[in-house]
Amino acid sequence: MPFLTLLRESGIKQVIGYGMLIFFVMAYRQLFCSVDRASFTYWLIVQMAVIFIYSVFYNITYIYLGFFPANFVGYYKEKTKFNRAFCGLIFMLLFPCFYQLLANSVSLRELFSVLPFLVIMLISPFGIRSLFRRIELETKLAQANEQIKELSKREERVRIARDLHDTLGHTLSLLTLKSQLIQRLATSDPERTRLEAKEMETSSRAALKQVRELVSDMRTVTMTEELANIQHILRTGNITFQYEGDEDFSAISPVTQNIISMCMREAVTNIIKHSNATHCAITITQFADKMRIVIRDDGKGAAKEKMFGNGLRGMEERLMLIEGGLTLSAHNGTVVTLTVPLIKKARMIGGRKE
Structure with a gap:
């Protein structure tokens, strides 16, 4: 001492x-x-x-x-x-x-007795520095994990908002149109009013079902189901519908079908809400390595400054997940073209994968 x-x-x-x-x-x-x-x-x-x-x-x-x-x-x-x-x-x-x-x-002997302690003293700074660097890295890792959690929460909020917009937006738009139609027909055509009210009830029940599906993380929607749904929606909005293209999408992966279905639904919702169109045509063409979906209407067309609103931006974000793309043009109405690379599911033939 x-x-x-x-x-x-x-x-x-x-x-x-x-x-x-x-x-x-x-x-x-x-x-x-x-x-x-x-x-x-x-x-x-x-x-x-x-x-x-x-x-x-x-x-x-x-x-x-x-x-x-x-x-x-x-x-x-x-x-x-x-x-x-x-x-x-x-x-x-x-x-x-x-x-x-x-x-x-x-004496030299006394110095040799000190030597092991000198070695420890010279090594200890590296040990302490390594310890502090490890603590610092662990702190940064914990901060990075917290940022990842926060970003995951934010992404989940964006996903939920996008899904709500895609699944409920078109249904609520239809209900608005139906309610306006009923107000005009209430006195002049009671029978038509009753039928329209019945369709409003059907649409509202469909919206409730969609909310339940969204809460349960949403089921996968096939393209065939969505095309039938689009036909019903357009008919309800007094817009004629024409489809050209393939009928069998079973070789397309469920994830790709679900994303394409959401994008088609968003495009049709925009036609009903903004285009004042009377006719809509969808053409789906499958190539060896990609699929092209063209959605046309005969409405007033989209203004250039309003071409990419929240709905179309959401479509782009969804398509980016499967390395797809979107183009929008105005030619006697609005033309939305979706291009998606295809990764087809393998089919079993004779016990082998094709």
Whole structure:
């Protein structure tokens, strides 16, 4: 213990020794309080200087105090500062040993007894630095995981909003149109009014079903089902419908069919809400490596500045998931073209996959 060892000294040397011991304790406390501050280096220099003076002018056994600054050297995060502090630690530990040996104040045998502790002191900064780097990496990893969770929540909110828009938007638009039609027919055609009200009830029940499907993470919609649904929707909105193309989509993966179905539904919803069209035509063509879906109407066409609203932006986002694309043009109405690369399901023929 330095306090007890200094009792062997006398006079001014003892007073100076206790004064330096006070400085050493103060530096030790300040080092803990000034981590990552500019004063950290100054207090570390004070502590090393005290140990250096002790080891050179008092006794070589004071070199054991080097464990304290050795640990603090490992606190440096920047490589340059760490290397400088480590060089200072080497000088503080080795110079007193050689000085005492040359001054015949210590024997070679005594130095060999100190040597294992010197090695530990020189290794400990790397261990402490590695520990702090690991803690820092774990902290960054935890922060990254929190960001991933937050982004996942945000993506889920966007998905739910998009699904609500795609599944309920067109149904609610139809209900609005039906209610307006009923108001006009209420007095002039009671029988037609009754039929329209019945269709409103059917549409509202369908909307309720869609909400339940959305809550249960939504079932997969096939293209065949969606085409039949589109025909019903357009008929309800007094828009004629024409379909040209393939009838069998069983080789298309369920995920691709579901995304295409959502996009077709959104396009038809936009026709009902915004185009004032009387006719809609859908053409689906399958090639060896891709599928093209063309949705046309004879309405007023889309203004260039309004071509990409929330609905079409949602379609683009969905198509990006399957590396598809969307183009929109105005030619005697509006033409929406969807292009999707095909990854067909393997079919079993004679016990083999085709």
